[in-house]
Every structure is written in structure tokens, then in C-alpha cells.
Amino acid sequence: MGDHVEEKQFTHFDAQGQASMVDVTDKAVTAREAEATGRVVMQAETLAMVAAGNHKKGDVLGVARLAGIQAAKKMQRFDPLVPSADAVFNQGRF
Numbered sequence: 897m898g899d900h901v902e903e904k905q906f907t908h909f910d911a912q913g914q915a916s917m918v919d920v921t922d923k924a925v926t927a928r929e930a931e932a933t934g935r936v937v938m939q940a941e942t943l944a945m946v947a948a949g950n951h952k953k954g955d956v957l958g959v960a961r962l963a964g965i966q967a968a969k970k971m972q973r974f975d976p977l978v979p980s981a982d983a984v985f986n987q988g989r990f
Contacts, residue, residue, distance in 0.1 A: 932964075961988035 910916045938946075945951040965988065967974075 957990050960990070964988040 907918050908915060942951070946956045949955065
């Protein structure tokens with residue numbers, strides 16, 4: 897093995913190093929997959945109520961699942977350099 901390290905070219909920066917959107921007009925449509933994870937810290941008693949489904953605020957995990965679906969559908973708003981894409985499947989797991 898040599899010491900050769902390939903230098904990557906970042907496509908979302910122009911020659912001056914400014915952020916710019918890439919023209920994907922002629923790019924073939926491809927399937928993409930992404931995964932996001934998170935961590936929630938809470939009291940053990942709260943976790944027990946959520947797991948049992950008897951929290952006074954209702955179906956906590958169901959609401960979180962819907963929030964995840966909504967976030968995936970709005971991904972273009974969070975990263976303005978991402979071209980428009982339709983989210984066709986989203987699954988929340990706990």
C-alpha cells in the first residue's frame with residue numbers, strides 16, 4: 897500500500913469555494929436511501945408510561961413517528977442544495 901491519498905472534489909462548491917447548487921437536469925433518476933437516528937433522554941418513569949401507552953399526552957411514539965414522516969417530506973427545506981425529490985417511503989422505528 898502506498899501513501900497515495902486521492903483528493904476528493906466537492907461538487908457543491910464553486911471555484912471560489914462558495915456554496916452552489918449542482919445542475920442535475922441530465923442526471924438519471926436513481927433510488928436513494930437515507931437513515932437518521934436520534935436519542936431522547938428521559939426519566940425511567942416517563943419511559944415506562946410511554947412504553948405502556950398511558951402517558952397523559954397520548955400516543956407519544958405515534959406522534960413522534962408522524963413528525964419523522966413530515967420531516968422526511970420536507971427535507972428540501974432543511975438543505976437548500978438538495979434538488980427536489982419525492983419521498984416515497986418513510987418508516988419510524990423505536
